[in-house]
Amino acid sequence: MAASTLTEVARLAGVSPATASRVLNGSARKPGQDIAERVRQAADSLGYIPNAQAQGLAKSSSGLIGLIVHDIADPYFAAIARGVQEAAREQRKMVLLATTGGAPAEEKEAVAAFAARRADSIVIAGSRSSREEDQEDNAELAAELDRYCRNGGRVAVVGHPVVGATAPEGYHVLAVPNQELAGALASELAAGWDGDFVIIAGPEGLLTSDDRVQGFQDGLAGAGRAPAGILRTQFNRAGGYEAGLKLAAHIKGEGDGTRETGRKLCIFAVNDVMAIGAAAALRAEGLRIPRDATIAGFDDIETLRDFRPALSTVRLPLEEIGRLATRATAPAAEGHDSDGGLPQPITGEVTLRRSTEAA
Amino acid sequence: MAASTLTEVARLAGVSPATASRVLNGSARKPGQDIAERVRQAADSLGYIPNAQAQGLAKSSSGLIGLIVHDIADPYFAAIARGVQEAAREQRKMVLLATTGGAPAEEKEAVAAFAARRADSIVIAGSRSSREEDQEDNAELAAELDRYCRNGGRVAVVGHPVVGATAPEGYHVLAVPNQELAGALASELAAGWDGDFVIIAGPEGLLTSDDRVQGFQDGLAGAGRAPAGILRTQFNRAGGYEAGLKLAAHIKGEGDGTRETGRKLCIFAVNDVMAIGAAAALRAEGLRIPRDATIAGFDDIETLRDFRPALSTVRLPLEEIGRLATRATAPAAEGHDSDGGLPQPITGEVTLRRSTEAA
DNA sequence: CTGTTAGCGCCTTCAA
DNA sequence: TTGAAGGCGCTAACAG
Numbered sequence: 217m218a219a220s221t222l223t224e225v226a227r228l229a230g231v232s233p234a235t236a237s238r239v240l241n242g243s244a245r246k247p248g249q250d251i252a253e254r255v256r257q258a259a260d261s262l263g264y265i266p267n268a269q270a271q272g273l274a275k276s277s278s279g280l281i282g283l284i285v286h287d288i289a290d291p292y293f294a295a296i297a298r299g300v301q302e303a304a305r306e307q308r309k310m311v312l313l314a315t316t317g318g319a320p321a322e323e324k325e326a327v328a329a330f331a332a333r334r335a336d337s338i339v340i341a342g343s344r345s346s347r348e349e350d351q352e353d354n355a356e357l358a359a360e361l362d363r364y365c366r367n368g369g370r371v372a373v374v375g376h377p378v379v380g381a382t383a384p385e386g387y388h389v390l391a392v393p394n395q396e397l398a399g400a401l402a403s404e405l406a407a408g409w410d411g412d413f414v415i416i417a418g419p420e421g422l423l424t425s426d427d428r429v430q431g432f433q434d435g436l437a438g439a440g441r442a443p444a445g446i447l448r449t450q451f452n453r454a455g456g457y458e459a460g461l462k463l464a465a466h467i468k469g470e471g472d473g474t475r476e477t478g479r480k481l482c483i484f485a486v487n488d489v490m491a492i493g494a495a496a497a498l499r500a501e502g503l504r505i506p507r508d509a510t511i512a513g514f515d516d517i518e519t520l521r522d523f524r525p526a527l528s529t530v531r532l533p534l535e536e537i538g539r540l541a542t543r544a545t546a547p548a549a550e551g552h553d554s555d556g557g558l559p560q561p562i563t564g565e566v567t568l569r570r571s572t573e574a575a
Numbered sequence: 576m577a578a579s580t581l582t583e584v585a586r587l588a589g590v591s592p593a594t595a596s597r598v599l600n601g602s603a604r605k606p607g608q609d610i611a612e613r614v615r616q617a618a619d620s621l622g623y624i625p626n627a628q629a630q631g632l633a634k635s636s637s638g639l640i641g642l643i644v645h646d647i648a649d650p651y652f653a654a655i656a657r658g659v660q661e662a663a664r665e666q667r668k669m670v671l672l673a674t675t676g677g678a679p680a681e682e683k684e685a686v687a688a689f690a691a692r693r694a695d696s697i698v699i700a701g702s703r704s705s706r707e708e709d710q711e712d713n714a715e716l717a718a719e720l721d722r723y724c725r726n727g728g729r730v731a732v733v734g735h736p737v738v739g740a741t742a743p744e745g746y747h748v749l750a751v752p753n754q755e756l757a758g759a760l761a762s763e764l765a766a767g768w769d770g771d772f773v774i775i776a777g778p779e780g781l782l783t784s785d786d787r788v789q790g791f792q793d794g795l796a797g798a799g800r801a802p803a804g805i806l807r808t809q810f811n812r813a814g815g816y817e818a819g820l821k822l823a824a825h826i827k828g829e830g831d832g833t834r835e836t837g838r839k840l841c842i843f844a845v846n847d848v849m850a851i852g853a854a855a856a857l858r859a860e861g862l863r864i865p866r867d868a869t870i871a872g873f874d875d876i877e878t879l880r881d882f883r884p885a886l887s888t889v890r891l892p893l894e895e896i897g898r899l900a901t902r903a904t905a906p907a908a909e910g911h912d913s914d915g916g917l918p919q920p921i922t923g924e925v926t927l928r929r930s931t932e933a934a
Numbered sequence: 935c936t937g938t939t940a941g942c943g944c945c946t947t948c949a950a
Numbered sequence: 951t952t953g954a955a956g957g958c959g960c961t962a963a964c965a966g
Contacts, residue, residue: 219690219726221959232937237961248935263722268691269637270959272628273942283672289657289894291650291878298648301674310688311672313642315660329669331578332627363622367578453881489878496881519650519848519878522812522855535648580943591953596945607951629943632958 220262229258240266272334279309281542282330282338286318290452291517292487292534296341296374299538307546309336318342320353327360330369337370337545341538343451344376347421354379361387370545374537376423388544390537390562394424394514395431397530397564401484401512402435404566405528409482409510409574413444416459416485416494418451425451428486428514444484456490460497467509468501481509482572488513488520488529495527495571510572526569537562579621588617599625631693638668640901641689641697645677649811650876651846651893655700655733658897666905668695677701677810679712686719689728696729696904700897702810703735706780713738720746729904733896735782747903749896749921753783753873754790756889756923760843760871761794763925764887768841768869768933772803775818775844775853777810784810787845787873803843815849819856826868827860840868841931847872847879847888854886854930869931885928896921 226236231251239247239255247255258264272278281304285293297313304311312335316322323340330338338361345354358381361371365384372388381387405413415432418425433443447462449455467481485491491513495505505511505525513520516531540562585595590610598606598614606614617623631637640663644652656672663670671694675681682699689697697720704713717740720730724743731747740746764772774791777784792802806821808814826840844850850872854864864870864884872879875890899921 219722222961223959233960234938234962235936238936241961251936265687265691265722267632267693267959268688269628269631269693270942271961273626273632273944274959274961276942278628280671287657288647288660289650289653289877291648291653294648294650294653297672298646298674301647301672310692312639313656313660313670313672315657328624329627332624333669334626334628363578492881499883517878518648519876522851523881524858524883581945582943592944593946593954594952597952600945610952626943629958630945632960633943633945635958 219267220264222264222266225255225259225262225264228262229255231255240264241271276334277336278334280312280330280333280335281307281309281545282312282314282326282333282335284314284316284323284326284338284340284342286316286342288313288315290489291519292489292515293341295518295534296538296541299535299540300339300542301538302535303539303542303546307542316342318345320345320350320357324353324357324360327357327364331360331364331367335369337372337542338364339372339374339538339541339545340378341374341541343418343422343424344373344379345421346379346423346426347419350379350421358382370547372541372544374541386545388541390541390544392424392532392537392562393564394427395434397532397566398428398431398484398486398514399435399438401514401528401530401566402432403439404568405482405484405512405572406436406439406441408572411480411482413441413482413484414463415444415446416456416463416483416490417446417448418455418486418490420448422451425486432484449490451487451490453489453493456485456493457497458493459485459490460494461501463494463509464498464501464503467498467503483509483511485511485513488515488517488527491527491529492520492523495523505571506573510574512568512572516567525571525573528568528570528572531565531567533562533564578626579623581623581625584614584618584621584623587621588614590614599623600630635693636695637693639671639689639692639694640666640668640904641671641673641685641692641694643673643675643682643685643697643699643701645675645701647672647674649848650878651848651874652700654877654893655897655900658894658899659698659901660897661894662898662901662905666901675701677704679704679709679716683712683716683719686716686723690719690723690726694728696731696901697723698731698733698897698900698904699737700733700900702777702781702783703732703738704780705738705782705785706778709738709780717741729906731900731903733900745904747900749900749903751891751896751921752923753786754793756891756925757787757790757843757873758794758797760873760887760889760925761791762798763927764841764843764871764931765795765798765800767931770839770841772800772841772843773822774803774805775815775822775842775849776805776807777814777845777849779807781810784845791843808849810846810849812848812852815844815852816856817852818844818849819853820860822853822868823857823860823862826857826862842868842870844870844872847874847876847886850886850888851879851882854882864930865932869933871931875926884930884932887928887931888926890924890926892921892923
């Protein structure tokens, strides 16, 4: 027993398929009250559900929004996804999800898959990579996006433009002031702390990480401080933990047995999840925050706000970012920044909490 | 410039569309090597991307898996979503996301939307509700699912069957032993604690919450203990916080000024997020865990594992649950539990940590 | 305002 | 093995 079709509904109502279509879906033309009612009843009694595939084929548009993230279980992406979902609902569209682990090659596949499904627009979240080894894949991704846009697709990228991408019609970049905010964080931190700084960063070439590192160093310089040392590791909790272990050894070593005389460190992890990992490592090594080291993160992940000591961080309106990126791809909103260069309204906020309270 | 079509590719390669189709997509028939190569080159040079909508229309199947959750930003659902995503990838399908806030009416809409898109299968996560006020919507949801299944759709529900649903062909329920595990948790807790217990529960009628409450009470009874008092609130962090505030007053009140002599409480929050909220409230009220009260949650949310004091909880293999639910809807896996009643492999594990260490 | 006529892009019998 | 023809379900131009 297959799902009933529009034709069946039309037949039952004694009208033409076209008329039935006009009644059941929003058409410019308004059929007569009486006939409309009959059609609706017929549809109802048959349990008619329009075939979106067929509609899409006919209208060449699908009502789909493609979302690309590294990992949907990462609270950073989950928050953005929520925003995307909300905006999608406003537009009466559904969201198609693709997770790529951040690999440009996978992202390219995802874009192609979205294009195949004729997604009306695509939102790409997750740090871009400028690493040598990703160059080729980035180029392919850029080409794929280009083609997609040329065929009328709309794209919004959170953060940085895809490396090597031109800016075709319908291609939007939602700028996130990572660098500025990291700088502001550094300034505020420097105001309350006169010791050394260390940065726990992601792999070199991860643009989001790089930006935050650069911004932080700039902020330090602006405050007349020496640049921070940099520990590169994975861009996740495990990386943070690993780095935290190293730092713990360092802190304890410098303390030379007498911890109180050891040189304390102010640690900046380029995202909250890494910061939490680092904090866990320090704790595991018997160090306490902020007594033996202070630490700050970035993102202000909601789930982590109950963590103690409360984590200093930079609040990013993740959900809003998802919403705005999605809205930027809505046909109606088009034109605001079609040149791809106008200022974006994304702002963050340095949020100092207990984890960086110098004793 | 519209995307190029199969016909264009065929023309360029000098073959018929049928042949091109056979080359470009997995068909039973194997075209000649030479001709195949020509077609592939043509497709390549045109940047041909098959139109999934058209394919779907023709084959009446879409390569789509619909996932329904309450809130994708909730780490519980995000973890399940990751599992679903993985399984979807194994099946070379994409996942369509719908968030409903847990309202059966919205869930029904989502199912209809998935059906319209001819999703091959639907995975429903998130607690069912048996509340009076949801009865009607539940019935409609059940009817919608029934129709979907009758049309060949496959469904997997995590936890409980949809209230009022019959068990049509293709309808699977992935049982989660909430009750048993809550009972086990209660037993273990009772072994190390001889004071009173309180449960912070979700709204009555939320089946997952109800199960955990019931199981916990059973466990207590099995240990010869009096039933725990129950505080009903929202099934999220805010609810946990609110309940925590009340409990704090209670604890401090009973202490009558001399906190040490106050009756301590062992709190069981029916999920981790609520437990964290409650813990935050207690802390805000100047109480310490496990000194002034002990607390346990449920789920073992990954992001919360670094929380201190470490939260006692019940580990649930969330990602695995998502995977299994999804696989249960795969045509190949069909038949394992088509009767909908065979035992399921989901198991959890009571995990006692610091938050319930009696002083 | 309604019905008729063509496709949207692809797959799948069927005949060659 | 290949090509020709029909149809998947719906919408969008036309006529009436």
